Amino acid sequence: SNWSPDQRHIAFNQIDARSGSNELWLVDVAARSARKLASGLNTVAGRGYRWMPDSQRLLVQLQPEGQGPAPVSDGIPTGPNTQQTRAGGGVTQIRTYQDLLKNEADARLFEHYLRSQAVLIDLAGQAVKLGSPGLVTSLTASPDGRYLLQQRIERPFSYLAPFYNFPSRIEVLDAQGQFVHEVAKLPLVEGLPTGNDAVRTGVRNIEWRSDAPATLVWAEAQDGGDPSREAAIRDAVMMQVAPFEQPPVTLAQLSMRYAGTEWGSGELAILSEYWWKTRQIKEWKIAPDNLAQAPKVIREGSYEDRYKDPGTPATFIDDRGQSRLLVSGDGEHIFRQGEGASPEGDRPFVDKVSLRDGSTQRLFHSQAPYYEAPQVLLDAEGTRLLTSRESPREPANFHVRELGDAQAAPRALTRFPHPTPQLKDIGKEQIRYKRKDGVDLTGTLYLPAGYDAKRDGPLPLLMWAYPAEFKSAEAASQVTDSPYRFNAVGYWGPQAFLAMGYAVLDDFSVPIVGEGDKEPNDTYVPQLVASAEAAVEEVVRRGVADRQRIAVGGHSYGAFMTANLLAHTRLFKAGIARSGAYNRTLTPFGFQAEERNFWQAPEVYGTMSPFNHADRIKDALLMIHGEQDNNSGTFPIQSERMFAAVKGLGGNARLVMLPNESHAYRARESILHMLAETNRWLETYVKSPTPQGKR
Structure with a gap:
């Protein structure tokens, strides 16, 4: 709508x-x-x-x-379907x-x-x-x-x-x-040329300038779209004004890739550029109607560094339905809102920022025991704010805050009830621990209602994650998420199994770090294993799990992680791998954050592919996949071939193909079947293993 x-x-x-x-x-x-x-x-x-x-x-x-x-084919081919390539076209992904x-x-x-x-x-x-x-x-x-x-x-x-x-x-x-x-x-x-900073040549990212009657803005690569070329100017940002009789003018020349602009007025806009390879970002204050005025850098650094993220500029919808930069009435300030990442977890905020000297005034900061996220400022002076507030026991509801009155309580606009009141008393804790290389890790530990580790002893545990790549150990060590988010129990994540008596460690950190010129995936397997070992050690130390009853799972790249952990460790009695890719030679021009193609790094592709190590999978692997998965890289054949490999090598696996489902499953029948298959697998091999479920 x-x-x-x-x-x-x-x-x-x-x-x-x-x-x-x-x-x-x-x-x-x-x-x-x-x-x-x-x-x-x-x-x-x-x-x-x-x-x-x-x-x-x-x-x-x-x-x-x-x-x-619609035209109907008679099914009779008119001839062969042909494709051709010629030498001299260069290497493209x-x-x-x-x-x-x-x-x-x-x-x-x-x-x-x-x-x-x-x-x-x-x-x-x-x-x-x-x-x-x-x-x-x-x-x-x-x-x-x-x-x-x-x-x-x-x-x-x-x-x-x-x-x-x-x-x-x-x-x-x-x-x-x-x-x-x-x-x-x-x-x-x-x-495209090799690399995640590669772009097409010619006009791209074209849009109307939202603050002007009819002005087009777009970017054009100046390096042929090839990040491997040496170039002082990577992108030019062009602007053309109606009635489009005059040629476009250059709005900006950038040393990185154009990332978009927040338009305020002819005298104020904030233009962004980034470079994926180094995770760098830069923001410029520009005057789009006064090109003689020199642009000014107002933000520069790594977008991986969440602790130093100043937030994104606040916007509003004007009377023409256009998104515009929110500027104070005196024209001297903008507003920023962000997640507020910190060692205590995410604490969303709103700042008022001086355009003159960059000084900030904090207008709002989420306070424990709530996670309260700004949605939109309701006036140009930053005195009224719409937020979404939640706590572990209270679902997110919308509130209005009067920021000028620190003593005023937020006014609730909605009162959504708890969607699963029978699970409202589950326990939740954001835990922190270290990997053996010194990287700080986090995870969210959920425990069944009324559980006491000393009294009740260790529980069967389901761990769930999705690996992420970083260019610095410092960024990888930063705390993510908040301990005060609502304990949402849905069908998609692992939390539903709290109702079946399991402990759950969700979103446990799996950072894959490549400092400087090093590529993260060159050491993917040892970093993956070290992350899992650290998580297992921590839950065992806490007494909430024992080593003989732990499973691991994930979706998509998390499924890839799961198969690798079963291939390279004996930490887990079972794995739940949904919609995964297991043979990286089938994604030869890169995957996730991997820029290199297979022929540039064959040993990396080989080492990272659990298909190549299927003979080492000794524990129970459940694979679930949508038959119509059209996500790039996770074609159904990935799970079909992985299952065939484990079966042919005498391993223990089960393959469940869901009809008419894509990368994420939607039908009620599919969701219930996914949960039933997962529950049976965990019951058999983790919670109370049967003799045939034992090693």
Whole structure:
């Protein structure tokens, strides 16, 4: 759903249960009534509708009239499907993607479903067509409503790349849908140079400047998009003003990659750049309408260093529906809000920041025993704040705070009840411990209600995690999350098994560190094992678990972690691996934070792949995967081949393939089956092992 800029209406879409048509509906907030505006909404490439700045019309993409049914293939090939590459094209990264076009029949289906007709629909439901139908992937109105920015794709399509890398044209149209100006004609991109800082050449990240009537801003790589090239200027940020008769001007030249801009006014905007390889970030204060004024650095450092994160600039939605930088009435201050990471855990905050000298005044800081996160400042002076407040026993509810009165209690706007009151008394503690190399680690330990370690003794334990890469041990050692968050027990994480008598160690730290020029994954396995060993030692030391009844699990990269831990340790009686990848030669052009391709680092890919060490998996491995997983890198074949390897080597494994599910599971039947399979596995091999479940 989407509010109109004047806050009087809400637009939303729904699928009609009988006809299957995707319909656009309008809610009149004052009248508390809803009615249908249009049928045949096309949402293939996005939401399909946006409010115009005047709040009186919606810019909508509909299925073209008279298009007819989708083309049906007779199943008879018209010839071979061919692809070709020639020498001299250079080395490019080609990620692994699912659901790509495979033949001409697919291409015709793709064109049929993507093609849309742009229309303007007023509040009475009257529609005016804009131009002719096309393969439009993006359509946005300028803040003054006089122009439209359109991106449409063209043939030739690719069998190697997703649709957003197909050839395309970026064009400006007038409010009647007539062509005004071509910004760029972009070629097909089937791969990028090596490295996570690689980008496509030409126009990218194009947007309307939200504080101006009709001004376009975009970035263009100056180094060929190749981070391995030496270049003083990596990106240029360009700006072009309506009516687009004059050439674009250079707004900024950056030594790193453009990361976006928060627009305030012609005299104030905050532009960001970053470099992934070094985890560096820089923010500039600029005057977009006064290019002679020198930009000023207002933030510089590592975005991994959460303790020093000053927060993100606060924004507001203006009367045209545009996101703008929130500036104090005197024009001298902006506001920042952030997570407030600290050795005590996250303590969200709001600061008032001087644009003159950078000095700060803390307006709000979350206090124990609550985790209270700023949502939005309600005025330009920073005196009223909407927050979301929660505690281990209280679910998140919205409150309004009067920041000018330190003694005033927050005013509750909502009173959501506890979703699982039968589990409200579970115990929770943010624990801290060290890895043998000195890196500080954290985890969230959950215990069943009423449990006492001295009285009741150790419990069976389920550990759950997702590894993360860092460029410094200092950043890896920082405390994450808060001990005061609500004890949410859902189906997706491990906490549901508290109800079955297990202790749970959730989100235990698994930092993979590569200082300086070292690559984190060069020592992935020893760091992974050391992290798991440290966590096991800590829970055993606390008396909440014993070494003979511990399981480990994770989803996606956490599943990859799980299989590796079973291959390289005997710490765990069982593993729960959901939607994972286990053979890194099937993701040869990088994965997660790994920049190198397989041919640059074959030993790293080999060592990290649990498939290569399947003969060493001696404990029980449960693998669950969606049959339609289209996440890059975690195709279902990953679990199928891993299971076949363990089975063929005489190991103990079970493979559960969930029909019609993707990377995350959604159907009620799938969720319940996932939980049942996991519970049975844990009961058999961890909680009370049967003879066949023992080693």
